[in-house]
Amino acid sequence: MNGAVFALAVVALLGLIYWETAGYMARQLNQIVVEHAEALEGGGPEHLPDRIRQAVAADARHIEYYGLFSQDGVWIAGNIHALPAGLPMDGNPRQIHVHGLQPGARALVTQTPWGETLFVGHDALVLSGLRAILINALAISGAAILLLGLAAAAALSVPPLRRIENLREASRAALEGQIGVRLPVSRRRDEIDMLAGLANAMMDESERLLWEVKSVGENVAHDLRTPLNRLRALLYRVRQETRLEGAEREMIDQALAETDDLLVRFRALQRIGEIERRDRQAFFEQVRLQQVLDDVIELHEPLAEDRGVSLERDIQADVPTVSADPTLLFEAVSNLVDNALKFTPRGGRVRLRLVAREQGPRIEVLDNGPGVPEGERDAVLQRFYRAQRTRTEPGSGLGLSIVTAIARLHHFTLSLDDAKPGLRVALDCWPRGLGA
Incomplete structure (x- = not known):
């Protein structure tokens, strides 16, 4: 971006140089045309045709144009045999567009004191050459400066971008719960x-x-x-x-x-x-979630039978293993099932599901109890919070807080949803940010 701005600034500078130079050359041509006309008129009418012929003969570069015409428009002398159309006879030099002349040519038409019409013109050969030089310089230098500026900007932006990427990595680690991480600081102090x-x-x-x-x-x-x-x-x-x-x-x-x-x-x-x-990776291993859920069901089946609640299983067989602490994962799922059994009325059912999704395995605990209102689903994950519908039930309000802590330790996602009726608690067993 900075290189592009710099290149545009250089192009604008070259354009300004060309504009000022072209204006200066146009003013110089105007002065030449006026001086030639005054010199021709100053010698009197007797030898004016001869002076015009001499001026034409002396123009080795063929950039001077003269024409002398009678009062009725008949050509008398000069290398211009007809006046250009639309050129006022006021003696003021102006740009003319005539075939064979370079763009920017200047000329004037004036009436001599003795009634004849005098045309004096000057081709813009020098101005055209200068224009070509400036345009070529503008194109070449503009392209070179643009390429060099972009290359320099890219080279200069690599270290800051690398540092910003390091900051992003450190910030991501902090967001994932690594409390002791800090952003890197260099010696530049910028x-x-x-x-x-x-x-x-x-x-x-x-x-x-x-x-x-x-x-x-x-x-x-x-x-x-x-x-x-x-x-x-x-x-x-x-x-x-x-x-x-x-x-x-x-x-x-x-x-x-x-x-x-x-x-x-x-x-x-x-x-x-x-x-x-706890050290996040100290006790991690590849865990078969099917075995964890089987152990949880085996532990809670007597409690479910005692409460008169049906404990169902829906465990997919081909779910891949996950890197986790098996003891903590068992504790988390056990807490979820225990909560579901506690709040499901007699005759109800609790279902423990394990499904393989595109991002990874998902554990779900569904019940047909009173559920949790949508406005309280984030709050019940906090310590000591008790939902309005379940405050009369025994408990400490810390069961889901323990599950939340375990999910955070593994970078898993815990979410609550409506089971219609009841509550669906889902534990997505893949790192946050890698799925939908």
Whole structure:
């Protein structure tokens, strides 16, 4: 782009040079024509024809044109035997277009004091030559400058483009959840480095705040587990060793249940922290998803039977393996099935599907329970959020958060959709950005 702008600027400069030069030469030709006419008239009428013949004879380059005509238009002398049509008889030089003359030729027609008509012209041979030289120079230099400018611009743009590509790669890694990645900064300290430095500073501050928030939750969960376990043990001891009956015993039982619920939540928070801190590739291997889903169904079949819910399977046999942590993948699918069984009413059904799509394998868990409203589907993936329809059900609101953390660790995509009726939860087992 810069090379093209530079080339256009040079072309415009050459055009301006040609325009000014052509204007200067035209003014010079006008002056020559006027001076010749004045010189011919200044010698008087007696020998004017002879002076015209002498001027024609002295023109070795054949660029001077003269014509003398009587009052009734009869030719008297000169190498012009007829006046050009449309040329005013006002004595002012102007451009003429006559066959045989170069473009830009100048001439004037004037009436002498004794009544005769005098024509004086000058061919633009020099101006035509200059025009050809300038046009050739314009074409050659313009093409050369355009090619050289584009080549130089391409050569100069390669390092910045390479640096921008490095920035894109680093930014993509940051978007994929690699918190410690930073944008590369060179020693040039130019505008790109300034922007990269600002972005790195923002990422530093974001990472600091993120770890502060995470550490607060994890530390609270860790620090409170011990006193909660002691509290539960104390409540259980009171329940076992006392003879409380009626309302007092119900309060003890309720306190034990609330303590157990708190412990479940703290364990889930610690589990999410463990997943997020885990080395992304440390436990990855090629995993057969069919085997993972078979294990999940085997684990949950007794629970489904106890709840009066039909647990169905629809597992495609030729699904390719994926690179994943099998333990975490089993935990994610198990949480999804457990959620579906929890919210599906007795007599309902939960179906576990495995299908091969063009981008990769997809795991789906479908139920015909109350589902999740469209406006809450993103919110239920957040920690502690409970959908309005299911807030009366037991749970911590962290099951889907654990699944989200596992999906993020693998760069998989977790999505919720309407099963009409019920809920469809899909886990796309291919890296984000590589599919539709």
